[in-house]
Amino acid sequence: MADDKDVLRDVWYGRIPACFTLYPDEVTDREAEPFYLLLPRVSYLMLVTDKVKKHFLKVVKAEDVEEMWFEYEGTPLKWHCPIGVLFDLHASNTALPWSITVHFKHFPDRDLLRCSSSALIEAHFMSTIKEADAFKHKGQVINDMQKKDHKQLWMGLQNDKFDQFWAINRKLMEYPTEDGGFRYIPFRIYQTLSDRPSIQKLFRPVSSEGHALTLGDLLKELVPDVISQDDDPKKYQVVIHGIEPLFETPIQWLSEHLSHPDNFLHICIVPAPSD
């Protein structure tokens, strides 16, 4: 088996090729060429699309420019979800590059959070990490850190510096050996066909009898329909970072290795391709 540390690196450097095109109704002076970009799975759309904005601003009439937002096949893309989660949830099993539509007008206030500055992304990211640590260590690890450590986590993500980020993040992954894992696993389960953005619950990595609980155990408790896959062909795929981990994988291992930088394990449940 590969060194587990390689997994962290593979997760961090996961990329999705994307093609950005301007929404046809936007008024332009001349035709807008599409813009191609490799998107880091673990980052946020508004953090890595400055170039996209610059590119399209060249052709959009200045007086028509409001806050930029993105859409995929009619669904506004929530910038506060990691990019990889958006892709897995909405565009798994579709052809690459991922085709994203860019808007500068009619911001969908009912669906999307405003994102007027990168300070907001930072605040969102930090508050998610704090919530994750509340699950893992009652928030004690993140609260005991200094401000500069918090800053280093954020700068690591913002500047795509794996080592800078993990130098601090490893502390958030620690737990007493005798416990066998975190207090609770910070996770979110997303389902395409649900109004509810995600579900989360208190879930321990180790059973009361002391054995390690698995991804399958978690799904059985939270989304039993998904796991009862006697149906052949299977109806759903359970996707994390673009792959389908085995249900036998211990949830603690997944939490340590396949969590996003926000320290949550984001699990997407999507319909299986029908072909």
Added chain:
Amino acid sequence: MSSGEVSNISSYCLDEKSFHLCCKLFLQHSGVIRDGWSWADVKGSEEGYVKKTAIIPAKLGSLLNHKADDGMNAVTGVDECDDEAVGDYIVQSQVLVHYEYHILYSIGHQVPILYFRASTLDGQPLSLDEVWSNIHPNYRQRLLQGPWDTLTQQEHPFLGQPFFMLHPCHTEEFMKPLLQMADDKKRKINYITTWLSVVGPVVGLDVPLSYHTELPAPD
């Protein structure tokens, strides 16, 4: 907090079951005094939240020296590093604003969280800036010291729509002395009522005194 603390309140958090119990008692009293709170079920689960709507006169202005909402890399040409700045705001108009308040349980932080959104009567949502300008000046200075730690726009965990949220980071911190005091005096208090009387007024929600005097507290 030492883990060896001897107290019948071992932690100053609120577990989910107690949250539901506190809400139930809170709603019973609300039904008596008819101040408009009700329970909302989340379909397909046992979860839910307490909600209320109100129409409140508000100012639609914006803080002059609140720069965070000014767009990417706001260039205003004004040096804004004075940290005394609390906010002169331009009052543009006085209008009626429709407020919607939700009390949700955060399983991560194990405390209640107040979510709210505000819109004009024709449905135009208020921006974060406009919400700030309607926060009582007594609170504004305190809140602006760490604006993103306190009031942010967040996705409603059940509805998936943007709401404003008073961040729960400090909830345990301010609840602890209150719960300790009640504990010392052998008084039972309802967590929701006590908590809401602290955070509610920040965003225009008053908690009538009768909640504290009439309401039976959970055991």
